Each structure stands twice: as structure tokens, then as C-alpha cells.
Amino acid sequence: MARRKFPTMTVMAILAAGLAAWAVFVEIPRAKKEASPDKVPLLSGLVARDVSRIEALGQDKWSMVRETNGQWRFASPQPWRVDQAAVQAMLDEAMTFEAVQTLKKKEPRLDEYGLAAPRSVLILTGKDRRWHLSFGDENRTSLDQQRQQQPSSLTYLVLDGAGPVHLVETFRANLLARPAAHFRYKKIFEPDIPTMNTIEMRYKGTVTTLERINEVWHVVVDGVKKPADMQKVLGVVGELYEISIDDFVSDQAEAASYGIRPEGDYLRLVDKKGTHTLWFGREERGKVYCATAPAGEIWSVLPAKHEKLNKKPFEFLPVAATNSNAAAPQPR
Numbered sequence: 316m317a318r319r320k321f322p323t324m325t326v327m328a329i330l331a332a333g334l335a336a337w338a339v340f341v342e343i344p345r346a347k348k349e350a351s352p353d354k355v356p357l358l359s360g361l362v363a364r365d366v367s368r369i370e371a372l373g374q375d376k377w378s379m380v381r382e383t384n385g386q387w388r389f390a391s392p393q394p395w396r397v398d399q400a401a402v403q404a405m406l407d408e409a410m411t412f413e414a415v416q417t418l419k420k421k422e423p424r425l426d427e428y429g430l431a432a433p434r435s436v437l438i439l440t441g442k443d444r445r446w447h448l449s450f451g452d453e454n455r456t457s458l459d460q461q462r463q464q465q466p467s468s469l470t471y472l473v474l475d476g477a478g479p480v481h482l483v484e485t486f487r488a489n490l491l492a493r494p495a496a497h498f499r500y501k502k503i504f505e506p507d508i509p510t511m512n513t514i515e516m517r518y519k520g521t522v523t524t525l526e527r528i529n530e531v532w533h534v535v536v537d538g539v540k541k542p543a544d545m546q547k548v549l550g551v552v553g554e555l556y557e558i559s560i561d562d563f564v565s566d567q568a569e570a571a572s573y574g575i576r577p578e579g580d581y582l583r584l585v586d587k588k589g590t591h592t593l594w595f596g597r598e599e600r601g602k603v604y605c606a607t608a609p610a611g612e613i614w615s616v617l618p619a620k621h622e623k624l625n626k627k628p629f630e631f632l633p634v635a636a637t638n639s640n641a642a643a644p645q646p647r
Contacts, residue, residue: 354413354414354415355413355414355417355481356411356412356413357412357413357414357448357472357474357481357483358409358410358412358439358446358448360441360444361409361410361439361441361446362410362441363403363406363407363409363410365441365442366381366406366439366440366441367380367381367440367441367442368380368381368438368439368440369387369402369437369438369439369440370436370437370438370440371435371436371437371438371492371493371494371495372435372436372438373433373434373435373436373492374434374435375435375494375495376391376392377389377391377392377495377498378390378391379397379402379498386399387399387402387498389495389498389499392495393566395495395499395500396499396500397498397499397500398497398498398499398500398501401493401497401498402498405490405491405493405498406439408487408490408491409439409446409491412483412487412491413483414472414481414482414483415469415482415483415484416469416481416482417479417480417481417482418478418479418480418481418482419479420478420479420480421478421479422478423478423479423480425451425473425478425480428451428452428454428471428473428480429451429452429471430449430451430452430471430472430473430480433449433450433451434450434451434452434492435449435450435492436448436449436450437450437491437492446474447474447475447476448472448473448474448491449472449473449474449476450470450471450472450488450492451470451471451472451473451480452470452471453468453469453470453471453485454469454470454471454482468484468485468486469482469483469484469485470482470483470484470485470488472488496562496563499563501559501560501561502557502558502559503558503559503560503593503607503614504555504556504558504584504591504593506556506584506586506588506591507586507587507588508552508556508586510586510587510588511527511552511584511585511586512526512527512585512586513525513526513527513583513584513585514548514551514552514555514583514584515581515582515583515584516581516582516583516624516626517579517580517581517624518580518622518624518625518626519580519625521626521627523535523626523627523628523630523631524628525543525548525551525631526540528540532545532548534628534631534632535628536628536629536632537628541632542633543631543632543633544631544632544633544634547630547631548631551623551626551631554623555582555584555623558582558593558616558620558623559616560605560614560615560616561602561614561615561616561617561620562602562614562615563612563613563614564604564613564614564615565612565613566611566612567610567611567612568610568611568613569609569610570594570596570606570608570609570610570611570613571609573596573597573604573606573613574596574597574604575594575595575596575604575605575606575613576594576596577594579594579595579596580594580595580621580624581593581594581595582595582624591607592607593605593606593607594606594607595621595624598618598621601617601618602615602616602617602618603615603616603617603618603620603621605621
């Protein structure tokens, strides 16, 4: 009897091994691919250095052009300065932009996806090609939810105003659909450090003045100029050189209406290019208003940046040297 069962058991073992191999090498990879399809690049052929014009439509309309020297400038709505690094980062993101899923409807109704009147549109123009991206509604029903994992937010998108409809990761869509303010140059001062000779700050009535005399920095204490600790001066120079705005409030307004007045807090830097003064106004909703002129652009900074002015003159004095000549204790 044992000899008769042996072939049957062998055949069953071979079949089991074959089924296991089929599952490992065919069914499991297929299931994984169906659950998480390969991402599809959307802007094939896009090369960042070849893009010559960028346009945004929708609620926030603006356009930029690349000049012959490679620098970007705003063409509309106003000739604002451009943060070149921010534009390059957006273009780098566009080069790897991809769809996580493409809907199968050949002629989709765009209004069902918020694409008949998209919330934003981005148009990139290259040497001989144009990419037109329309961003619609969000759809949180993702493949992750089907697998009962943490859901990810997806956004509907079409290219060139027509189907098919793609689903892209919302956070990546937001990296492309940026408002104009994101690309505006935010640095307030660009002082010439080698020729800077005065730093003056007023914070809640306390004025701190640093002056460079014969290449030596001094601090004014009780009306007297005293040599300052160089490391402490360099520390504040680094902080103030990097100061930048956090938000644009208005392109044309009266500074006084935001509490920005000559008798208020200010930061003043003097170098060979002239005197640069940033005046601060009232704090409101977690931001402090500021401006460099009585009328014109109004900005805001976080309170922490405003508080960088909270310096006292004595803080820049060198630490008192210990008395090295003190008598040493006598041996017993």
C-alpha cells in the first residue's frame, strides 16, 4: 500500500510547489500592481533650463518670463523682484511631476472633477512645446483607503484642458500651483557688509547703536562710544543681514494706517550705498507690520523677527577680564 501512495504524494507535492511558485511570481506581483499602479510621468520632455515663460491663471493670476541672462522677472501683474531659487525649485518639481492614477473614462465630464472651472492653471512654455496643467477638486478616496491604510489626499488634473483625468498627490500639486507671493523676493536688506559702518535699533524705546570707527566696532553706552565685543557684533550682523519678510500685506498703502510711524521701532543700517531703514508697526494676528517708506509696500514679519531688535547696549560690551595679577595664595 505504501508503494501505491508514493507516486500520488509526489505528484501532490509537485503541484503544491507549482501553485506556491505561481502565487509568488505571478499572483502577488499582479495584486501589488493593481493595488498600487506604477506612477506615470505627466510632463515628459520638460527641461527646466528650456522653460522661458510661466503663467498662472485662476484666482491668482501672474506671469513670469526668463530674460537673456537667465534671470526670471515678473511680467504681470507688477514688475516685482523674483526669488530665483523659488522658481528653480518649482521647475525641478515639474520635471518629476507624475500621476498616481489615470481614470479610464475617454470623454469625462470635467465639471464632475472641478475641472470645468479649475481652481488654478499653470502653463509652462519651452523652446517648442507648451504644457497646460489644470488643477481641480480633491479626492480622498485613494488606493491607500482601499487597503485600510492612512489615506492620502489626491487632486484631479487634466493636461491641455481635456481628458483623460489624472489623480496626482495634492501636496505635489500644491508645489506647482503656487501664488505669486511665493515667488516674490522677500529679502529686505542687502547691505554691503565690508562697508557697513552703523547698525541702529530701537525696540520699545531702547536705542542700541553700533558704529565702526577705524575698523573697530563700538557701542554707544550712556552717550559714550566704547569698544564692542567683535563676536557679539558679528552675531547681530548675521541675524539682521538674513532678515526677510514673511508675507506681503499691500503693494500700495499708507504705513501709518498699520501703526508704522517715525517714533516707533526701527532697524537702520548704513553702508556705502546709503542709509536703509525698516520701520515696524503694530502686532496683529501673529504678525508685525513693517515698511521702508511712509507710503508704498507694506509687509509683515513674525514677532520673533521683530524681537531680534530687543538688544541692550551693555550686551555688546566685552566680558570683564579677570584680574590675572591677583596675589596667589601663600603656601602654608
